[in-house]
Amino acid sequence: MIELDGLTKEYRERVAVDDLTVRIEPGRVTGFLGPNGSGKTTTMRCVLGLTRPTAGTATVLGVPYRALDRPMRRVGALIDPGARHPGRTAYQHLAVLAQSNALPARRVDEVVELVGLGGVAHERVRGFSLGMAQRLGIAAALLGDPEVLLLDEPVNGLDPEGIRWMRELLRELAAEGRTVLVSSHLMSEMQDTADHLVVLGRGRLLADVSMADLLGAHAAVRVRSPEAPLLSVALGRAGAHVSLELDGALRVRGLDAAAVGDVAFAAGLRVHELTRVVASLEAVYLSLTGEDVEYRAGRS
Numbered sequence: 001m002i003e004l005d006g007l008t009k010e011y012r013e014r015v016a017v018d019d020l021t022v023r024i025e026p027g028r029v030t031g032f033l034g035p036n037g038s039g040k041t042t043t044m045r046c047v048l049g050l051t052r053p054t055a056g057t058a059t060v061l062g063v064p065y066r067a068l069d070r071p072m073r074r075v076g077a078l079i080d081p082g083a084r085h086p087g088r089t090a091y092q093h094l095a096v097l098a099q100s101n102a103l104p105a106r107r108v109d110e111v112v113e114l115v116g117l118g119g120v121a122h123e124r125v126r127g128f129s130l131g132m133a134q135r136l137g138i139a140a141a142l143l144g145d146p147e148v149l150l151l152d153e154p155v156n157g158l159d160p161e162g163i164r165w166m167r168e169l170l171r172e173l174a175a176e177g178r179t180v181l182v183s184s185h186l187m188s189e190m191q192d193t194a195d196h197l198v199v200l201g202r203g204r205l206l207a208d209v210s211m212a213d214l215l216g217a218h219a220a221v222r223v224r225s226p227e228a229p230l231l232s233v234a235l236g237r238a239g240a241h242v243s244l245e246l247d248g249a250l251r252v253r254g255l256d257a258a259a260v261g262d263v264a265f266a267a268g269l270r271v272h273e274l275t276r277v278v279a280s281l282e283a284v285y286l287s288l289t290g291e292d293v294e295y296r297a298g299r300s
């Protein structure tokens with residue numbers, strides 16, 4: 001469990017995190033979304049005691065991070081994968097971390113295998129690709145077998161196989177009852193990975209919602225009928241919001257597919273297609289954050 005209460009971080013003339021109150025629950029993957037500069041990394045840094053909040057509190061497992069006994073056994077983080085000694089091998093890097101945190105040396109072998117770095121564990125980190133460096137960062141985060149994980153863009157640099165591996169790993173970790181907070185800009189990936197979403201815009205909380213509820217609220221029904229104008233009127237009378245698609249089909253909100261079929265039947269109108277349309281997280285996210293994007297190409 002991670003709890004933020006009125007968390008605020010101000011830099012000289014910029015509010016990076018603005019009065020953020022939210023609980024990140026265990027047992028599920030929580031996606032942490034927001035446009036560039038919306039405060040995700042700053043929030044994670046506050047939780048990890050790396051950045052001091054201007055106001056408010058961030059606790060993890062009920063206490064501030066710095067008050068945790070043996071923190072690596074409780075909380076794992078991937079926040080700055082570049083921060084490591086380039087002359088060390090992956091194995092040495094993890095062994096130093098394990099030793100300085102009183103973790104058993106065998107755990108190094110376990111996490112090296114877990115993240116798929118077995119073949120390159122004795123190569124210097126200097127020559128690692130972005131994806132290999134990410135895997136090493138994940139290995140370090142998992143070293144203490146922690147209950148809570150904070151991962152800042154963990155799929156950055158991973159190839160499709162790596163992305164799938166990461167998705168399965170995060171889902172397994174959450175299924176084991178851990179708290180998993182993960183930021184990403186890859187919406188299709190997030191849609192397949194996260195159970196819950198926390199969305200920021202300019203440091204403020206825009207949404208704290210389950211994936212099912214968010215996408216369900218934007219679901220629609222697509223219906224084609226040779227009598228579309230009449231069907232549109234009938235659906236409107238039944239309380240639906242109806243719009244016309246480019247190919248002449250109707251897009252219906254406010255009624256599910258069964259209800260749309262029933263309305264058509266009751267009105268004696270023929271239906272040639274009836275499809276439930278699941279919203280994409282990308283579309284919903286863009287409509288949610290549209291006003292709160294700070295950096296946008298081509299904006300005057």
Ligand SMILES: Nc1ncnc2c1ncn2[C@@H]1O[C@H](COP(=O)(O)OP(=O)(O)OP(=O)(O)O)[C@@H](O)[C@H]1O
Nearest residue numbers: 011014015016034035036037038039040041042043
């Ligand atoms: N050390 C710092 N000094 C001054 N401003 C900072 C500092 N760290 C972050 N900021 C500013 O705070 C805001 C939030 O940045 P942050 O990195 O937390 O956003 P983010 O949501 O993680 O962005 P991205 O998706 O691009 O990684 C940005 O405007 C950033 O420029």
